[in-house]
Amino acid sequence: MSFESKNQYFLLLIFIYKVSIVYLSMIIWNNIADLYLDGGCLCFDFINTRGSWKELDSKEFLEDYFSILEFFSKQDIVPESYLEKLKGLANSDYFQSIEALNEFKTLRENLYIIFSSIASNANPPKKAINQFNLYLAKYYQRKKLLFTESNSYLINPILDAESIMEPMSFILESAVEILTNVDSKKIKECGECGWVFLDKTKNNRQKWCNPKICGARVKMRNYYQRQKQKQS
Numbered sequence: 001m002s003f004e005s006k007n008q009y010f011l012l013l014i015f016i017y018k019v020s021i022v023y024l025s026m027i028i029w030n031n032i033a034d035l036y037l038d039g040g041c042l043c044f045d046f047i048n049t050r051g052s053w054k055e056l057d058s059k060e061f062l063e064d065y066f067s068i069l070e071f072f073s074k075q076d077i078v079p080e081s082y083l084e085k086l087k088g089l090a091n092s093d094y095f096q097s098i099e100a101l102n103e104f105k106t107l108r109e110n111l112y113i114i115f116s117s118i119a120s121n122a123n124p125p126k127k128a129i130n131q132f133n134l135y136l137a138k139y140y141q142r143k144k145l146l147f148t149e150s151n152s153y154l155i156n157p158i159l160d161a162e163s164i165m166e167p168m169s170f171i172l173e174s175a176v177e178i179l180t181n182v183d184s185k186k187i188k189e190c191g192e193c194g195w196v197f198l199d200k201t202k203n204n205r206q207k208w209c210n211p212k213i214c215g216a217r218v219k220m221r222n223y224y225q226r227q228k229q230k231q232s
């Protein structure tokens with residue numbers, strides 16, 4: 001290949017690389033309604049409601065309290081009528097909804113610190129554990145016993161929509177379930193974006209939250225770097 005055509009090839013490569021990176025970013029950078037739920041469980045999906053944990057000014061999907069309700073709507077674990085009641089409550093007190101949003105975001109960071117530590121085989125910092133315990137004491141497990149017509153008992157969540165903080169119990173329950181019932185080898189953090197996910201492969205070899213997004217981005221970058229080195 002002549003020097004000129006080599007240069008043209010390299011410029012084309014840079015162009016393809018940049019277009020692909022923009023395209024891959026656009027897949028992620030939408031609103032919460034389009035957010036990929038790749039965590040494998042509710043609490044990891046919740047942790048992953050920011051674009052990246054590796055960048056300080058990353059995309060924020062929890063823009064207001066209503067984004068949290070949208071997140072629960074996507075999870076499809078509570079009736080829409082319940083979410084509508086919470087929406088009404090939040091609409092009636094704007095400042096309370098801001099406080100609730102901050103509380104949810106603080107829990108999200110707390111969960112990230114805990115599970116990120118576990119993913120790297122380290123013990124979570126004591127401060128993070130203490131904070132998690134405070135959340136448990138305050139919001140964990142709002143349940144009631146039900147006796148059904150077929151003579152059996154059920155323990156169901158209380159969905160009375162008395163407080164806009166209620167949905168936090170579902171996130172805490174999911175976190176407790178993972179901490180107490182899941183092999184820690186299955187808890188992973190994506191090396192590219194910092195999203196936390198449950199590795200559901202048999203050999204625990206999943207490296208990226210989503211091979212088609214972060215995996216593809218890393219492969220493309222590595223390929224680009226190799227080509228760049230060949231050129232120099």
Ligand SMILES: [Zn+2]
Pocket residue numbers: 190191192193194195208209210214
């Ligand atoms: Zn990722």
